[in-house]
Every structure is written in structure tokens, then in C-alpha cells.
Amino acid sequence: MTVTELPPFVRADGPDKVSGSGRYTADLTLTGMLHAAFRYPDVAHGRITRIDTSAAEAMPGVLAVMTDADVPDVHYTWAVADRTLFARDIVRFEGEVIAAVAAISPEIAKAAAAAIEVDIEPLPVVNDIEEALAEGAPLVHEDWASHTADDGIIRDGNLAIYSALQRGDADAAMASAATVVSSRYVADASHAAPIEPRAIVAQWEGEKVTIWTSTQVPYDARDGVCETLQLPASQVRIIVPHLGGGFGGKCGFHFEAHIAALARKAKRPVKLVFSRWEEFVAPDRRREGMIVELTTGLDADGRIVARKGWVGIDNGAYMADCAFFPQLAAMHVAGPYNIDHLSIDAKLAYTNHQPSGSVRAPTAPQGCWALESHTDELAAAAGLSPVEFRRRNLVDTGTTGPMGQTFDEIGALRVLEAAHAAAEGSGPLAENEALGLAVGWWPSFAVPAGAYAKMHGDGSVQLITGAQECGTGAVMTLRYLAAEELGIDVEKIQLVYQDTGAAPFGPGATGSQTLLNHGRAVETATRDIAEQLRELAAEQLEAAPGDIVLADGVASVAGTPTASIAIDELAGIAAGGNLLISSGTADVPEYPTLEGSHCVGDQGMAAWLAPQFSCHVAKVRVDRDTGVTRVLDVFAAHDNGTILNPIGAHGQVEGGILMGVGQALTEGTQYGDDGTQLNAGLLEYKLQTIADAPNIHTTFIEIPTANAGPKGSKGLAEAPNVATAAAIANGIAQVVGAHVTQLPMTAERVWDTANGTADQNGASA
Template sequence: MTCQSLIGAGIPRIDGVEKVTGEALYVHDLKIQGMLYAKLKTSPYAHARIKRIDTSRARALPGVKAVLTGQDVPYKLGLYMIDRPVLAVGKVRYFGEPVAAVAAVDLDTAQEAVDLIEVEYEPLPAVLDVEEAIKEDAPLVHEDLGTYSWIKGVYFPKPGTNIANHFKVRKGDVEAGFAKSDLIVENKFYQPQVFHVPLETHVTIAKWSAGDRIKVWTSAQSPFAVRDLMSVALGIPRSQIEVIVPYVGGGFGGKAGIHLEALVACLSKAAGGRPVKLTATREEECSTLPCRQGLVARIKTGVTKDGRIIAEEIEYLWDAGAYADYGVNIGRAAGYSGVGPYEVENVKIDSYTIYTNHVFGTAYRGFGHAEFLWAIERQRDLIAKELGMDPVEFRMKNLLKPGSVTITGEKIYENTGRVDKCLAIVAEKIGWPLVKSEEEKLKEKETGKYRGIGVAVLHKAPAMPPWTASSAIVKMNEDGSVHVLVGGIDYGQGTYTTLAQIVAERLHLPLEKVRMVWETNTETAPYDWQTVASRLTFMAGNALIRACDDLLAQMRSLAASILRCSEDELEFGQEEIFLRHHPDKRLSYRQLAIGYTYENGNAVGGPLIGRGKYIAQGLTFLDPETGQGLPALDWTYGAHAVEIEVDTNTGDIEVLKVVSAFDVGKVLNETLVRGQVIGGIVQGLGTAFSEHLIYDEQGRLLTRNLVDYKIPTVKDLPRKMEVYFVETPQLDGPYGARGVAEHPMISVAPAVANALANAIGLEMLEGPLTAEKVYLAWQEKCKQ
């Protein structure tokens, strides 16, 4: 395949063969000479004071090399809010929180030692509901909140309460807007916590060597973030911390930030510098490591009788769980995105990130948008019903379009993207509106199986600080091929394949001559902030274009001196550079790669290495009182339409068809982006129908394995899925592209719920839509 056809082509994943043959090495596969194995002692209580920990029997067990408690590692972790201890100190704040750790010669010995550790607890009242947690008399999850470190002026914790952050948006005059409204609709919505469920659980190997040099191999999304956060927590210079990330078996946001790395490093230090490996079991993945935050949303919307939204007052209560280091930014992102892709003149949003004694929350695919858009898109249908208006027409009247202004004051331009086009596509392809014949209606009544269709729209932009940057290196080898180094991680999304296409296209190379360096090491890879927020293709793609251009400029300068011409007379072809008006005068890449040698032996030039960097342009801090400013680099818009059949005899819902459309700016790899969308849809269906964390009355987590926690299988796939792309080029995007990694799972659940309401008039405000919940709600409706 020639380089001219690479952008947009459906290139197979370049890591596919290594992964399906088992050649790809993950941290799970790694074993280092002298390595010890670690296990955790976790809390059986959601909230309790630690009165005593006796580790004497564990320390005396043969084969045990290190035992740590919170008193041994007085460090706190956090990205935006530094609030989480490496091991619990003084008290535990959630069921499953680690209180001690052991390193031993094998896993059986480590587990035996953990069982020998005695912990005496004094149970405390647990806070298990966000609405209860914000009451004045609620028990405090963090009594010492005021002593923590956080990014001042961006996050606003309230010491003496369970509020880790309060983010505000104010636009226009919301009370005046309600006064002008012909109809006001108020609703309360709920979304539970859910698990990430990557195929590969969290795993880390660490070695703390002499001179306080730390080397870490970890399954993580962001090696430079791990290095940075370990440095801050442990007080070790970044230059002495080396983080290595090989292949990663999925993350979905759960492997962003820092998790096991600091603890494992401390175990290594306590064991005299021997390497230590800690592999989370599936139960620990569920109960000890983070989940997606839950949400209670209250929305009050004022509209005119012709369907214009003129005022919206919203309160988001985010269940951060026990710690909110990452969760505060989810509450912030939900605030500035908080009305969805709609133009609303008068807005008041209060987004609270709230501590509870649940498993702590972190980034998850969609970064809060799947949760709050459940509320927004459900209520859009409820409003349309109250107005007697078609839900698609109602949305079209209010969607952001070129010339619109967002709730933070950002103007939408022609190149920003078109959510209205996405909605138009899915509505047409699903067959909107659904019209049933009398015969079909009779059959539905006889069988208890009813069809319905629903729509929902979405938007999201990368949630990241203004200063986040990416960099890239492209170095040419002797044969004219290149090795590409980036600091971001491909943990299954296929980004490295797309980045390789960008490099091949820019350098006029066949794809097989572009080699992505898969293992990322902070000592050799160029810097990248984090692989989160659907930003890697956009940011690293731009950095790579600049690195390629730097490489091309070096080649052009060298070739000009060799061919004795001006640089502007030269052009690049397939692996060659030539004189435009004398195309027979040409040089191959391999002739220039490590320096050019004349016939007499003289040499000029030298190894070709291109460097590139990219930093987000124009982003600002937001006003603390109004939320006004520019929070987002680029917005990706989309829409889903769903056709379902609900069996009122059982409450089961079968998804017959899903149609999705996204404005991605430019399709860089049709196969991969389609795969991203389909995967996101299925993940969204999981949260729509079955996925949720369940606790007992004491706050003990009950869904601790994949038997009790249900995720979709191949049997749950829709009968048909159609994916469409709108291409409104992003002017500052690589070849016009913008990110779409998270977006496909956003708004799937409300589209399903809207289809359920369309089918049988059942208005569900709480997820997930389990068969039991649907059946009982239907039975209750039939009694009315």
C-alpha cells in the first residue's frame, strides 16, 4: 500500500499478530531475578477506626521479607487532590481498603502472612448516600480535609464537610429565564458506580535500589504521571524514578494516575531492595482499586411552548467514594459540559464531588459524561412529551450550531463539529418516527412484547489542564525506515496504528517501514502528560507531524547541499527526495539516514532525528464563581438511535438495532474507529442493563467478582449495529481529526431508556434497566 492512501484507510492493528500469538509481554508475564511476591490485608469495614495492628506473627513466618502498615509509609497520593494514603492510617474509609502489605518468597507464603496479621477495629457510622453525606450532621469521611494539598483556584473543597469540590457555572439570569418559561420540568436521576473490568488487572513490579533509585514496571496508562506522582508522594526526585510500561491489557481510565506503584516500591525498600511484584486479584480489582463514580442529578428546566430551552438549574452530586484525587476533575468536567450539546441562555450548575464510604472513584471512559448525559437526555424526552413535541424536533431546536455560545462562553465555529448532522443521520437510519400498524399493535398486546425507538445526543472534550503537552521523536535507521517514540500509551485502543499511519503519510514511507516503539520508558521516551481524555491521537498526532516535518527539513537541507540547489526546488516522493525540474536527480532516504558519503569518502550530515511537540492552545482557567472561560481543546459530537423489544412478561429488553453517528473531524483509520465505536456501544449497553456496584447496609461491597457483577457477553450484542461518520475537519487537529475514544459509550443508556418509554410509556429515571426493575415498574404502572 502506498503512503498516499494511508489517511482514512482501514489498516489492521500493527500489534495484532504479537497479541494473538502470545508474543506480546505484559507486566503479568514479567519475572525478575530475586523477585518477591506481595499480598494485601484489606478492611472488612466501610468505616472504622484502626485500634491495633499486630504484624508480629507475619514477620516471624519463614519466607516473609517485608511487612508494612500505614505507620511505615506515611505518604499520601493524588493527582488533583492529595488525599489517599498508601496504606490506611488511623482509620479505614471503605470496604476493601488496604491496611497492610506483605512481600514474601512466593504467593502462598505472602497470603499466609496476611492471614496472620491481626487488626482490631472500632466500627464508625458509614456514609453511604451522597444526599445524606452533604447534610450538616453527616459523619465526616475526612476530618482533616483542610490539611490536604490540592490545585488552588481550580478545585474548591469545603473543610468540615464531605464536599471534596464544588464547581459552579453561571450564565445569564436563571431566575429571569424561569419567569419567562411556559413550562418548567423538574426531575431527579440516578446512576450507580460501575467497574472498569479491564482484561488485565492492575499489576506492578518495583525495585528500590541503593541511592534511592526506583525502577517500576507497571500496567498503567500514563508512565510520566506515575513518575510525577511517586516523586511528589515519596519525596524522591523525578530523575531517580524510572517507570516502564510494556503492553497493557486495557484500562478505560482505571489505570490513569497512580495506584499500586508507591506501595510496591516501599515494599521493595523494606525488603532490602529486592524487586517486588503485586498483582491484583479480580476481587481486589473490584473492591480495592477504583471504580466509576456514581451520580445523583437534579435538573430543573424551563422551556417556551414552542420548545426553546431558556433556563436550566442543575445540581450534580458525585459519589466520589472514600477518596477524590481524580474525582474532583470529573465533577469539574461535568460542570462545564453540564447541559449537553445544547445552547441554553440562562444556566446555573452546581457540581459537587462528595466523599462517601464507598469504593473510591476515578476516571472512566466518558469521564462523567455517560452519567450526567443519562439525566440530560432522559429529561429532554420528558420535556418533549410534556410539550407534545417530537423528541428529535425538540432537540434540533436547541442543539449547538455554528454561532452558538456554550455555557462557559465559548463560541461554536463552522469547524467545531455538527451534532445536528449526527442526530439527523441516526434518526433517518433508525426509521424515525416509529409507526406501527394496527396488526402490529394487536400482536404486541397479545404477546406482551413491544417495540420502541429512542434517540440521544452527546458531546465531550478532553478534560485536561491548560498546560498539558505531548512530544515525539522520529529517528531514521540506516535502511531508511524509522522508529517512532511517544510517551503516551496504546493500551488496546489502537492509537499506535493510527500514529504510524500519520508518520508514514508525512514521511512518504510505506507503513511497514514505520516501527512504533511499544515499551515506554520515562528515561528514553519523550514526555507526554497522560493517555486519557481521548487526547492521544490529537496531541501526539500533532507532535508527530511536527517531528516528521523537522526530519523532512533536515533531509531537505542536506539534499540541497548535495544536489547543489535551493531547498524550495526539492520535493519528496516514495522514500526519495528529488529535484522538481530534474526528477532524475534524486537521493534515497537510506543515502541520507546516517549521513551522506561522497565518492571520495568525504561525509556530511549525520543521523537524522526529528523532534516534535504540541501543547494545548488557548485553554484557560475558569472563573471560580461563574465557570466562564475556555476549558476544552476540541469537542466531539455524536448521537445514538436505538430500537428495542421489551418483554413485559419478564422485563427483558432486547436491543434490535443501534445506529450511531459521530463527527470525528477526519477518519484516520476507518477500521479502528469503527471498532472503537462498536466497543463503546457494547460497554454502554452494559451500564444500561446490568452493571452496578451493590453494597449491603454496612457498606460492604457484594459485587466482588464477575459472577455477581454482570458485563455484556457476545450473547448480549444487538442484532444490528450501524456506524456513520460526519467529517467536519478540526483545523488544529492532525489531518483534521479529533478524538472519539470515549464518546461511543456516552448516551447509549438514555437512548435505550427513551426507547423503553417509546415502547410502553415506562419512564425510568434510575439505571441500570435490569429485567427485574423493568418488570416491577411495569407491574406498578399497570395498577394505576
């Protein structure tokens, strides 16, 4: 069923971006502007015994040098306040900022940063999740107990956050199982790797600072500046020019306060542009490394009777936004399956690595990869095909999921059947080819968001939203929602966004919620204007407001189309009197209730609003002599509720899948024994290129979903990134006869798996 109501449209920012006329943050130049450079430690863990900035300060062209001593004494971050803007006494990862310099050229700034004398006494490096959690491990934060933390957070030393899911009696049920399968999977950390390295420009005017920055979440950036520099919200304005991709890596607050503080000290505007190396090592948003151990018991019919699991997650050195990761990871390895007896422990561990954070569908691609590899092992143990095993065990409408949530109408089984059928119908497989199947899920996040709308005297409209365009194009859909409410042509509607000085609060481009939350706010705001137009038209046409219909640029009386007036004309009348302005906020939908489960360390992830389901089938070809794998086709079926813009929706799925291919095969951070990244660059950190892209065949199972986004829509940006690596894994396993237990499944790891020599490639035991 297709329920699409809006006309398919091509996003409006394409020409600017393609022609080069679009301006990004790094393109900005202000009068008198200086350039910033950061000083980093050369080690992943050490005690700072001396910092001497005098040589740097004395260099011609240097106008400001800053360290921890120059900013307010504030520990910040989400959930656990474990961090300061500049390193204080201890450095805990290689990309930690020790000092910052502002100078008249980038070259001088860089030279001055290098001229700062820093003595660091090395400390033992915590380089591994299990090492971190082991008895007697060196502590990443010796003073962890003194950090303030949100209520409900369970932590202990290097155990940054602990969560557990409990349902039924897993031990007893496991003992009764006909078949029990245990697996262990290890995923390397990876990166968002947006094409635009981040950039920031800060300028003070009196007590107010304006910061242009490449953030996906302007209000988070503003709040971070306010918290760390102790400024009122009214004095900090965040503006985001065009953003060159984010993929989650640019969520939140990063270096805006450093640059604002530098600009204040130097009394000049200051600009920071990251190198690619910095973009790899410094931001506190990379995809977390993860270890997953699962044991699942089946009955004689191949139905899951119990699951026990353990998940270890690499938090890195500081808490970014990972507080909910253990709970989310536990849910992903529990999976969208009917399991009455469940026990999963999840531990987020401090290490001396770059902090982890919300990269597109955090914890999900790795969790799904581990779970769905394990699921294919279960199917084999049960003597069932992968698709039949999932038919018997998947959640669906009316069933109760692993967390005790009983689902309204969902498309879990329908996406399974749709992707499976599309793949099976695609023709015969050649030698060394196989179809690998995996199912994924992802929640929709409902949070407050606001919108303003105003109709000018000429009938054109401005929508002012806290939404942020990060490359997805989802914000463009807001115009269409407004056009429909107002009955006018979409070309008359302009978006104003990316400016906390103008727009109401919104969660920005994070958590697949641009349409879900900002869309509802825009609908509310423009509905208000529509109401005002009806009242105006009713006066002019001597009719009741309730009888006025707004369509095709005209307000007319229902049933009497000749009684009408152009909306432009109404706008002109209003301009001389009561202005057509309005605001709207999104009523936050109620989350579903849970029954029969227990969540230790609950961070609010237990119940999923408008859950999104996907099934990907990857057609892979493996070169058995080298292990090199090529993904030829991906057949994807998605339940993301109503699809409002098919062009944008297909683009999201295709991008998510290509990102998933990279995570599956080539993208993984390699760490040296000293805890530093060995492949922090685009030559050795291998993203997929367009030449590697598979053919992607997408089907949307459109189920208009109540209690979700506009017109029954759900989120969409993250879901396509969940199941791809898992599907590829299951394809590879069919060709080589065993599952690759490390992610990415590099050619060498595939070759080793095929030859039974995986223990020689450095795999964790």
C-alpha cells in the same frame, strides 16, 4: 464528505495479543522475585487501634512486611492531598491498603497478610451521596480542613468539591416559561472492568528503581512514586508491557509505590498481581454514582428558556482525579443545548466507598442518560417528537452554548439528522420495540506532549513517544503520520513507547488524547527529520532544499523527477556525519473564550476545545412480562473531526457502544448497608458479552477541525461511550410508557417502571 488521507490499516499489535506471544506485566519473572499481597480492612470505615505484624514477619518465606510507619510521611493525590500510601489511624473504604507483604510465593504472601493482626473500631459508614451532604453527617475526613488543596477549590466537610454554572437569570426566565418539567435520575456506580487485573513488578538497582506496571499513564505513575517515596524523577523508570485494557480504570498512579517500597525493604524484585475482587474494590478509579435533578422551562414553541439543576456525585473516600467532575457533570446536564438562563449546582461528596476516578468519559454517560431522559420528557410535554425537539434546541455552528462558548463549525445537528435518518430507514418496528434517541458531547483535551524521532543508517525510523497503548490502537496511527511526513513506507517505522526512561513526557492513554496531542508531537519531530533529509538531498542533487519532494522512499527535485536519490541512501550518508535525530513537542492549541457565563469553582472545564458530538439511536425490544431489554441495533453518528483510520475509529465506536449497553442494562455496583460492594466479581457484576452485542451502524460526519489534532482530527475514545445508555433509556420509556429513573435499567427496574411499582424496588425517594 470523506477527507481521510491515510490508508486504512489494521493495528500492528493484534498478532501478539491474539497468538499469546505478547507479554503482559503478570508474565514477567525476575531472578529472586518475591510476591506481594495487601492487607485490607474488613470494614468500610473504622479507627485502627492496633496493628501487629510480628506473626506475619515470623512466617517462613516472608521477607518484608510494611505499614504506614515504613514509608515517608506524605499526603498525596491530585487537587486535594487527602491520602497516604498505607492507612493511617482511619480506614475509609473496604479496599484501602493497611499493610503489604512480600514473600517467596503468592500463597505465603496471602497467608502472611491475613496473619497481620489489625484491630479496627467501627465508625459510622457514609453510604450515600445525600446522606453525606446532609447536616450533621459523620465526616469521612474529620481532618479535611488540614489537607492542602489547589487554588480555586471550594470544599466543606464531606463536600469534597463544589462547582456551579450560572448564566443569565434562571429564576426569572423559569417564571415566564409556558411549560416546566422536573425530573430526578439516580445512577449507580460502575466499573471499568478491564480484562487484565492490574499487575506491578518493581526492581531496584542501587538507588534507581524500574517499575513494570499496567498503567495507562506512565508519567503519572512515575510522578506518584516520586512524590510518595520522595525520589527524584531521574531515579524512577516506569515501563508498561502490553496492557490488557484500561477504560480509564488504569489511569494515573495506583500501587507502584507500594511495590517499589516493598522491593526496597526486601532487597529483592517484587511482583503484585491483583485478584478480580481486588480489581473491583481497591483501585481509585471507578465510575462515580450520581444523582441528577433537573427543572427545565419551555416557551410555547418548545424552546428551552431556562434550566435549573442539582447534581450530587459520589467521590468515594479519597480524591483521585475527580476535582473537575462537578464542573464536567454540570456541563453534561446542561447539555449541548441553547440555554440563555442556566443555574446548575454540582457537589462532589466524600463517602466510605471506593474512590471514583476517570473511567471512560467520566460523568458523561450518567449525565447524558439523565439529561436525555429528561429531554424526551420535555419533548413530550411540548408535543414534539424527540428529534424535532432537539432540532429546535441543539447547539450548532455559530450558536453559543450553555457556557458561553460560540462554536466554530461543528456537526451537532448533522449527527442528529444522520442517526435519525439511518434508524428511520431500518424498517418497521415489531411489537414491544422502539427507537430511542439521544445526543451526547465530549471535549478534546489539549496538553503538552513530546516525541523523539531518529532515522537509522538503513533508512528505518524509530519514533519514541510518551503515548501509551491501552487497547485502543490509537498509537498505531502515529506511524502513519510519520510515514507521510518522511515520504517512506510505514513498515520502516517502529514505535518505542511505554517507557519513561526513554520517551519524552506525554499524557499517556487518557482523555482521548493519544492522536490529538502525541500526534502533533510526532508530526513536529518527523517534520524536522524531513527538513534535514531535504537539506541533504539538496546538497546531493544540487538543488534548493525547498524544491526537494519526499515521497515513495525517494527524495527528488520538484519538476525534475529524474534528479532523485533514495531516502535510504541519504540516511546512510547521514550516518557518517550529522545524525538524523530530532525532537518535537505539541504546541498546545488555545482554548475558546467564554462570554456571559460564570463558573463557581472553575477547574478549567468551562471552554471546550474541538468538542465532539454524537447521536445514538437504539432499537430496543422489551419483554414486558419480565422487563428484560435487548438492544437490537444502534445507529450512531459521530462528529470527531477528520477520521484518520476508519478501521480503528469504527472499533472505538463499537466498543464504546457495547460498554454503554452494559452501563444501561446490567452494570451497577450494589452496596450493602455496611458500605462494602456486594457484587465485586464478574458473576454478579454483569458485563455484556459478545453474544449480547447489537448490530452497530456508524456514520462519521467528518468536519476537518482547526485548532485541534493532526489533519483536523478530534479525540474519539470516550465520545462513543456517552449517549448509548441514554438512547436505550428513551427506547425503553417508549415501550413501557415511563422513564426508568435508576441506572442501570435492570430488568427488575424496567418491570417495576412498567407496572408503576418502582417505589418498591428500593429507589431513592
